[in-house]
Amino acid sequence: MKIALVGYGKMGKAIEEIALNQNHEIVARLEKKPTQENLNGAEVAIEFSTPSTAYENVTACLEIGIPVVCGTTAWLDKLPQVKDICIKYNGGFIYSSNYSLGVNLFFEINKRAAEIMHKYQEYTVHIEEIHHTEKKDAPSGTAITLAEEIIPIYGFDGWKLSYKTNNNLLGIEAKRVHDVPGTHTVIYNSPIDDIEFKHVAHSRKGFAIGALIAAEWLIGKKGIFTMKDVLGF
Numbered sequence: 001m002k003i004a005l006v007g008y009g010k011m012g013k014a015i016e017e018i019a020l021n022q023n024h025e026i027v028a029r030l031e032k033k034p035t036q037e038n039l040n041g042a043e044v045a046i047e048f049s050t051p052s053t054a055y056e057n058v059t060a061c062l063e064i065g066i067p068v069v070c071g072t073t074a075w076l077d078k079l080p081q082v083k084d085i086c087i088k089y090n091g092g093f094i095y096s097s098n099y100s101l102g103v104n105l106f107f108e109i110n111k112r113a114a115e116i117m118h119k120y121q122e123y124t125v126h127i128e129e130i131h132h133t134e135k136k137d138a139p140s141g142t143a144i145t146l147a148e149e150i151i152p153i154y155g156f157d158g159w160k161l162s163y164k165t166n167n168n169l170l171g172i173e174a175k176r177v178h179d180v181p182g183t184h185t186v187i188y189n190s191p192i193d194d195i196e197f198k199h200v201a202h203s204r205k206g207f208a209i210g211a212l213i214a215a216e217w218l219i220g221k222k223g224i225f226t227m228k229d230v231l232g233f
């Protein structure tokens with residue numbers, strides 16, 4: 001693949017390392033808005049930038065006619081507009097809050113666990129996420145995805161940044177610790193015992209491998225997709 005990396009920070013560099021080992025070509029490394037010229041003949045754009053720049057970058061790629069794999073978090077209030085633009089330009093777009101295979105398996109386990117656990121009112125539920133101190137958003141996109149799977153099953157009104165669940169809002173606790181790539185835990189507590197489902201990323205490798213799998217899958221496809229489509233869940 002000829003890949004444009006839109007955003008060349010921690011994730012852009014992690015993707016580059018794996019892409020080069022897989023004999024892909026990096027034709028652009030951008031830290032600004034993509035244009036026809038600076039995309040340099042890319043077949044696909046992989047966008048990991050910042051919450052305030054992702055929307056503009058994604059829409060620019062779609063308007064130019066380049067399919068986009070986007071991993072940037074905390075801009076999803078604008079997802080409906082991106083979907084409209086993708087349809088208008090007959091483009092290809094994938095978004096996932098987390099591209100790692102392990103977390104996508106965890107999403108499935110999380111849903112099933114909530115379906116079982118919500119019947120047992122002696123257990124409370126909340127989420128904890130831990131990330132490196134450079135992270136701009138809280139809670140993480142992954143924690144929000146986990147919450148969005150639990151909320152309808154429990155009938156919660158939504159989530160809030162809190163170490164506990166109350167007022168019918170699912171608690172998400174966000175901790176920031178030097179160098180942690182990403183740890184997510186869904187915690188069920190009762191007076192008798194605790195049950196915890198936990199995913200620990202040891203590095204950014206899993207996110208990068210997943211983003212490259214998504215990019216290869218997306219080339220030639222039209223529409224709006226998630227990692228569930230890529231993995232066939």
Ligand SMILES: NC(=O)C1=CN([C@@H]2O[C@H](COP(=O)(O)OP(=O)(O)OC[C@H]3O[C@@H](n4cnc5c(N)ncnc54)[C@H](OP(=O)(O)O)[C@@H]3O)[C@@H](O)[C@H]2O)C=CC1
Pocket residue numbers: 006007008009010011012030031032033048049050051053057070071072073074096097098099100141207
């Ligand atoms: N979905 C997933 O699997 C994962 C998602 N993420 C998400 O990806 C995003 C990026 O994470 P990470 O790489 O760690 O962050 P970094 O801060 O390391 O990298 C972001 C990069 O984007 C650059 N940038 C700034 N403005 C623009 C712009 N207009 N266009 C393109 N690039 C720009 C920044 O440059 P400068 O520093 O000069 O401002 C920086 O190099 C975050 O939202 C994070 O939550 C992270 C890991 C996995």
Ligand SMILES: O=C(O)C1=N[C@H](C(=O)O)C[C@H](O)C1
Pocket residue numbers: 073097098131135136139140141142143181182183
């Ligand atoms: O910013 C990060 O680093 C990460 N961001 C994503 C998120 O917000 O869920 C995915 C991963 O946890 C790492």
